[in-house]
Amino acid sequence: MVEGVLQVMESALEARDDKKKKGKPEIDLSDDQIKEIYRAMVLTRALEERGTALQRQGRIGFYIGSWGQEAAQIGSAYALRKDDWIFSAYREAGTALLRGIPVRHLVAQCLGNADDPARGRQMPCHYTFRKANFASVSSPIGTQIIQAAGTGMAMKYRKKDSVCISYFGDGATSSNDFHSGLNFAGVFKAPVIFLCTNNQWAISLPVSKQTASESIAAKAVAYGMPGVRVDGNDVLAVYKVTRDAVERARNGEGPTLIEALTCRMGPHSTADDPTRYGGDREAECWREKDPIERLRHFMEVRNGWTKEDDEKVWEDARGEVARAVSEEERVALPPLNSLFEDVYEKVPPHLVEQRDELLRIHPPKPAKDEGDDYKFP
Ligand SMILES: Cc1ncc(C[n+]2csc(CCOP(=O)(O)OP(=O)(O)O)c2C)c(N)n1
Numbered sequence: 001m002v003e004g005v006l007q008v009m010e011s012a013l014e015a016r017d018d019k020k021k022k023g024k025p026e027i028d029l030s031d032d033q034i035k036e037i038y039r040a041m042v043l044t045r046a047l048e049e050r051g052t053a054l055q056r057q058g059r060i061g062f063y064i065g066s067w068g069q070e071a072a073q074i075g076s077a078y079a080l081r082k083d084d085w086i087f088s089a090y091r092e093a094g095t096a097l098l099r100g101i102p103v104r105h106l107v108a109q110c111l112g113n114a115d116d117p118a119r120g121r122q123m124p125c126h127y128t129f130r131k132a133n134f135a136s137v138s139s140p141i142g143t144q145i146i147q148a149a150g151t152g153m154a155m156k157y158r159k160k161d162s163v164c165i166s167y168f169g170d171g172a173t174s175s176n177d178f179h180s181g182l183n184f185a186g187v188f189k190a191p192v193i194f195l196c197t198n199n200q201w202a203i204s205l206p207v208s209k210q211t212a213s214e215s216i217a218a219k220a221v222a223y224g225m226p227g228v229r230v231d232g233n234d235v236l237a238v239y240k241v242t243r244d245a246v247e248r249a250r251n252g253e254g255p256t257l258i259e260a261l262t263c264r265m266g267p268h269s270t271a272d273d274p275t276r277y278g279g280d281r282e283a284e285c286w287r288e289k290d291p292i293e294r295l296r297h298f299m300e301v302r303n304g305w306t307k308e309d310d311e312k313v314w315e316d317a318r319g320e321v322a323r324a325v326s327e328e329e330r331v332a333l334p335p336l337n338s339l340f341e342d343v344y345e346k347v348p349p350h351l352v353e354q355r356d357e358l359l360r361i362h363p364p365k366p367a368k369d370e371g372d373d374y375k376f377p
Helices: 009-022 031-056 070-077 093-098 103-111 143-157 176-187 217-223 235-250 279-289 291-303 307-328 336-340 349-361
Strands: 085-087 164-169 192-198 227-231 256-261
Touching: 009 235, 009 291, 031 070, 031 093, 031 103, 031 235, 031 291, 031 307, 070 093, 070 164, 070 192, 070 235, 070 256, 070 291, 085 143, 093 103, 103 307, 143 164, 143 176, 143 192, 176 192, 176 217, 192 235, 217 227, 217 256, 227 235, 235 256, 235 291, 279 291, 336 349
Parallel strands: 085 164, 164 192, 192 256, 227 256
Antiparallel strands: none
16 A cells, blocks of 8 residues: 555445444445445446457547546546536546446547537547536646636636536646646635546656656645645545545635546557556556455445446446447448538638538538537436
8 A cells, every 4th residue: 555645445444343342433425325436437447448449449549548547536526516627637537427428428529420529529538528517628738727727716706616626647747737727726716626646657757757746745835725645546535535625625715636646557548558668567566456446345345245246337337338339330420511610600711612622522421410419417
């Protein structure tokens, strides 16, 4: 275990034994809530398994997974309300799933078909779900940090009590946006949770070469906000620190920087080979701390979770992903004329000319185009 960081899971199990003697409270999540968290973590990994396979088979162009980082994203997103804002990086698909976004909408985005709300304009895994307050993922590292700070300030000006969470990696803490976002949020006491998933790598650069600070959380001091280090593979600990940060933000007490210590157990993306820089050796050391395995063990001890229960959850998750893929692979690409939409309210004459020429060469086929019309549950 990593030292000097908040952990909950193991001490909750100990408290359970103590409880018999002293009547100590355990964690404040019901058995059903813990199972819900577990299912979301498993679904996130099942999506990654399939997404990676689809890329290897040439059915999508790219995939970026979060193997080993499921607790950091699900534990934190579980502490939010549905009207809170998520500004994620490309590695937090699980937060969208937890919000109730159907798997097929994430698959549609990866395929860039007509069901994709962004209609193929973004790289795979750069999701956007407006109706779920899930902001469009940007490729340039760190941009979501200032977007969250700005939206947090907007919430404050509008006297709304929604908060914003911004997810980013250790590499993003070297961006200018990290400095300006945290500075503004600190000065204006914006209701923002800055969640740095320290997965030890920024592609091939280890965190030891990213910063001379003793930790990422330590940087919070300079911006006048609390900084917390948490075991990012302990989903209950991540939930707890985020819930505390959300409460502070909602009460007008300003932002918090959370550093979730974890490890990227897979490659940076399907375009990366960690054996070239030793990333695979580091991941091997973390395998025994796999966040899904840890929660499963916790549930076995605390909730009587059985092998059969577990197999069912995995089977359901993999089945859901497989169905989503087969449905969405049948959906056509966005119509060609959509290439000319969404930039200008009125398409300028030179683009009208180009559009008409394109449509003359490739006459339109009927296509389903219902990208952003799904009902958010
Ligand atoms: C401004 C900017 N610089 C460089 C890149 C290239 N790039 C893509 S991902 C990445 C590493 C990011 O690492 P980190 O923030 O730790 O997040 P992780 O990928 O580990 O989740 C880099 C440098 C980029 N996308 N944007």
